[in-house]
């Protein structure tokens with residue numbers, strides 16, 4: 325085993341420690357589709373994109389709100405058609421995640437967004453699984469897959485999706501709930517979440533992003549989720565905060581997402597410090613990084629700069645990410661030790677660096 329602290333570091337203008345080791349727990353694989361890959365897949369599959377160049381497409385990545393983002397997001401998915409496309413998409417994400425210090429990724433996918441276009445659920449899952457099966461060896465990243473239901477589709481559609489996924493459940497760790505939140509409360513999906521639990525799956529749900537604190541209560545008490553995705557609006561309800569703190573329910577917060585979707589105008593206004601002060605088990609994640617201008621470590625850097633978070637706070641966020649993950653205990657402990665080693669190496673840098 326190599327000791328990070330004892331490795332010589334001849335370069336003094338580059339930190340030896342690199343990005344903080346972290347887990348990414350809120351990441352939509354479809355939201356990692358970069359303009360370059362979108363054009364490459366469009367060419368490969370003979371799909372016409374309504375943009376002439378990658379630059380023109382990148383300029384379209386400017387959103388007024390959640391719905392205007394979702395419109396582009398679903399339009400671009402037309403380029404994803406074959407198992408190879410899904411494998412390439414996941415490989416591209418994993419390569420970037422590695423550079424960002426991601427050691428473990430729990431990855432969302434939206435089967436209904438693909439089956440609605442005539443792509444079989446097996447094509448999606450087998451393609452993603454092919455990349456994820458190689459992730460440990462190729463990128464040094466452990467992975468889990470989370471199947472999300474689109475909450476603006478019907479409860480019946482979610483049930484049909486779950487049944488179609490039954491032959492692939494050994495590939496899936498959890499079910500989730502995403503897409504346009506307002507008007508689609510968690511209770512709508514009570515039945516499919518009960519089936520997922522019966523099948524031994526973990527449960528997560530987007531709640532309290534644009535929707536009210538009542539949706540977070542419902543996700544907890546009706547769906548019985550293990551984690552809340554976003555959950556920032558929980559801060560509007562003192563009793564809810566107390567409950568989330570008491571049970572240490574993880575919240576997967578996505579700072580650059582709020583900025584790009586205009587939930588906050590300035591990251592300096594983000595409630596992350598107040599959430600940490602309240603004792604919430606908060607994690608920092610990238611959500612849809614190709615669209616929101618940053619991957620996992622970019623989000624850490626953004627909150628560090630905008631909110632003035634110190635190294636100890638950033639390490640707390642990184643430790644939270646492993647604590648909030650669905651990892652087995654020995655692996656979780658191994659990753660937590662990597663953060664200790666990173667701290668030791670960063671300390672040495674501080675002592676010797678300029």
Ligand SMILES: [Zn+2]
Nearest residue numbers: 352502530611
């Ligand atoms: Zn999300």
